[in-house]
Amino acid sequence: MERSLFRYVWQKSRREQIIVLLVILVSIPFNWASFDVPKRIVNDAIQGGAFKDGKTTATVFDWALHLPDFLGGGGFQISEGFKVNQLGLLLTLSFYFLVLVLINGGFKYVVNLQKGVLGERMLRRMRYDLFSQLMRFRPEDIRAVKPAEAASMIKDEVEPIGGFVGDAFIQPAFLLSQALTALAFIMMQSVWLGSIALIIVLMQAVIIPILRKEQLRLGRERQIASRQLAGRIGEIVDAGPTIQGNGATSYIQSDIAGRLGTLFDIRYALYKRKFAVKFLNNLLAQVTPFFFYAIGGFFALQGRLDIGQLVAVIAAYRDLPPPIKELIDWEQQRNDVTIKYEQVISQFSPTEVVTLEEKGEIARLPSRGEIRLDKVEMVDNRGQPLLAPLSLTLRRPGVVALIGGAGGGRDTLGRILGRQTMSYGGRVMIDKEPLSAISVERASHFIGYAGPEVEIINGSLRDNILLPLKRRRPVVKPDEVVDHEEHRRFIEALRAGNTPLPFAADWNDYAGAGLDGEEALEERLLSILDTLGCADEIYELGLDAKVIAPLPEGAAERIIEAREVVAAELTKTKLAGLIETFDLERYNANVTIAENLVFGAMRNGRQPADFLLDDPYARSVLQAEALDEPLAEIGGRIASTLVEIFAGLPQGHVLFERYAFGGEVDLEKLGELAEALRRHDRRSPLDPTVQRELVALALGYVEPKHRLNLLDIALQRRVLRARNSFKTYLPGEKADEIEFYDPADVIHGASVRDNLLFGRIGFGVPDAGRKVAEIARAALSRAGLDAAAYRLGLNTDVGLRGRLLPLRLRLMVPLAQALIKQPDILVLDLDAFAVTCADPGDLIRRIGSYCDDKTVFLLLTDQGLAADIPEKIVFNGAVARVNSKGRAIDEADEPQDEMLPSNGAVPIEART
Secondary structure, eight states: OOSOHHHHHHHHHHHHHHHHHHHHHHHHHHHHHHHHHHHHIIIIIISOGGGGGGOOOEEEEEEEEEOOGGGTOOEEEEEEEEEEOHHHHHHHHHHHHHHHHHHHHHHHHHHHHHHHHHHHHHHHHHHHHHHHHHHTBOHHHHHHSOHHHHHHIIIIIHHHHHHHHTTTTHHHHHHHHHHHHHHHHHHHHOHHHHHHHHHHHHHHHHHHHHHTHHHHHHHHHHHHHHHHHHHHHHHHHHTHHHHHHTTOHHHHHHHHHHHHHHHHHHHHHHHHHHHHHHHHHHHHHHHHHHHIIIIIHHHHHHTSSOHHHHHHHHHHHHTSHHHHHHHHHHHHHHHHHHHHHHHHHHHTOOSOBOOOSOSSSOOOOOSSEEEEEEEEEEEOTTSOEEEEEEEEEEEESEEEEEESOTTSHHHHHHHHHTTSOOOOEEEEEETTEEGGGSOHHHHHHHEEEEOSSOOOOSSBHHHHHTGGGBTOOOOOOTTOOOOHHHHHHHHHHHHTTOOOOOTTSOOBOTTTTTOOSHHHHHHHHHHHHHHHTOHHHHHHHHHHSBOOSSOOTTHHHHHHHHHHHHHHHHHHTTOGGGEEEOOTTSOOTTSOHHHHHHOEEETTSOOHHHHHHHOHHHHHHHHHTTOHHHHHHHHHHHHHHHHHHHTTOOTTOHHHHHTOTTSOOOHHHHHHHHHHHHHOOTTSOOOHHHHHHHHHHHHTOOHHHHOOOOOOHHHHHHHHHHHHHHHHTOOGGGGGGEEEOOTTSOOTTSBHHHHHHSEEEOTTOTTHHHHHHHHHHHHHHHTTOHHHHHHHHHTOBOOGGGTTSOHHHHHHHHHHHHHHTOOSEEEEEOHHHHHTSSOHHHHHHHHHHHTTTSEEEEEESOGGGGTTOSEEEEEETTEEEEOTTSBOBOTTOOOGGGOEEOOSSSOOEEOO
């Protein structure tokens, strides 16, 4: 990016700046006229200067244009005007002054509006340019950037810079036009008064900026301290659970308190300097009227200055200090934002950047070739070797195992081959082409990398897996109809220098991945899930997904049909007892008390317990059925029991998950509730906050799961009566929020599993879930809903950094991303994912079979898993070990102690 802020602004907004500057130029005559009219009102209309020598009328608006002598002299009569008496002259000039005020106000409105629009547009451009520059960092440079600091710079630190952009050229031009017009007018009325005004203005222009230098230094310190604070808070949030688990919260809080104290001291010093300068500036501004009244009045008494001129001078000076003050503020703002701009740009100006886009068509690699490493080595920032010098030639395609401990040369070579780091020595040649010289766009087509770090973005599981295919730039067809809003968005994006391509378009690169379209993509996706052994987990996610209206045509009938098939199959196999169905007349022991009360699914995603606690109608039902006190009593017994159960248990014990009651177990809160109950005098009402917390505990209770023996038949009957009241008297505006259980209809808002089983699997029945799942899956398959279940599973929201996904699926994402685009070269770290597999060897064989025509580097710790892989590179720390014959290790190699380290002098050719 351009290092000079003003050059950057002028290059990106030259046309808009010139247009506004022309508007300012046009406004100057009207501004001058507004200064002259008050003098005419006083001298000509009020004092009668236009009616001397017995005149009873005066001519107004007689405008003529006179040419200079070198153009031949003469002139043109623009308007002959009209005659008015003294009162008419007063009213005419007064209304004329009013019109000029409105015109000048209109000019200010237009100029300020255009400044604001230009500033916002340039702010958008600057943020986009900085983000685009960040995307051009080398992978290792991106990892070195603290996310919180980068976000703070792009979002917050450029905000004042963007606000200044609209003022960069327009503001000084506009303010100078106003100030110079006023000053020139004062000079024309009285040289002495004009000189006084000029001296005061020059004092302000010289003294104030000198005093504000310290402000700029303090402002720079404040910006750096604020950025460091944001980065530190970001680090602490990421490590929050670890900090809590180790009891270091007070220590960390003291660190933040110290940083906040430093920031306070800087801001306090800044405020003292700021308001001292403001006081001096206001003082100088107010001294000038004193001279005007004293000296101007003296001149008026002597007859050297008429009253109209004095009034006009004072009126003109009224418009002089504001632009001067704003010019001084602009100068300070210029210095401030220039420093901020230079600091931000320095953070986004690495020593090296990568080429993002490929010029012309992307050339794929030939089916056969070679990968050659020439003395490739890498050291860390302390000079310690991460990879010893390594020379190696590998034929493509083939499978190569990189074997060694995590964090050693194995991982380093994997990152180099996967183009995840570029700060290495030596050369990596792909078919005689340097890997480092290949553009990011082209490299993404033939290199797939899945390392030990799992990076998952917000969105669905499908979005994450298909991320490598989001590289086809959508094309707007000439005959495509675009609505007005989309056209406006497109034009505004172009004006702001942003990409106009819509995010909601289909970005999937079908052709680049060798696909015919969406159906082929779905087939490949399922094939990859099968290869990685994760298809069943995705299917289970689909069964747990919510059924959202509106459904595709015929889907509701097929779900109900599948429900009947499941019920019949359960009866046939004598497994019907595993399911407790949703029966309006019976209490379902396998769901929570809250679910029994609502007895339906919430369409808006809210939990039934939250609805019962927060909604006025639901609260009224609980009160009318006198359930508040019994539920609070159950909650109290739960709190007291859990405090006893968890006393002395380590964090993470299996009981914590069992008694979570819809959230994490908060022992401190439970202890507070138990203590509040112990101290409570039963003759007085319970504190409303405590009662609410206790009712919330009770609403999440399930007798067969928690087994605290807190539900009796009488209370179940009261819950059933409340259920009936809740449904019967539900207000019409609440009807769209809840879908009540109905065996003859689809339950929108409930999971696919609940819709199929129309009930819940009993707790404590061994292997019940697996048996029922097999029956449900067969029923879905018969109904032709298999693909829909996979689709729902893939559309599951992953949560922040994938926290809503099971561990196995979270580890699966980078592997699926590498496989989905069918690259020519794959670098796959299988250590973490293989641990979750029952047979890691079978996983490796499936991947090898799926990538039989590709070059695959498998990063492994266990050498036994590479038994079927003929080509191996074994690492001992940063050193790669090869056999004494100068070849890659295979099954026929001699014992390990006869192997030699590759020091760059011995080339290695891996056999295929």
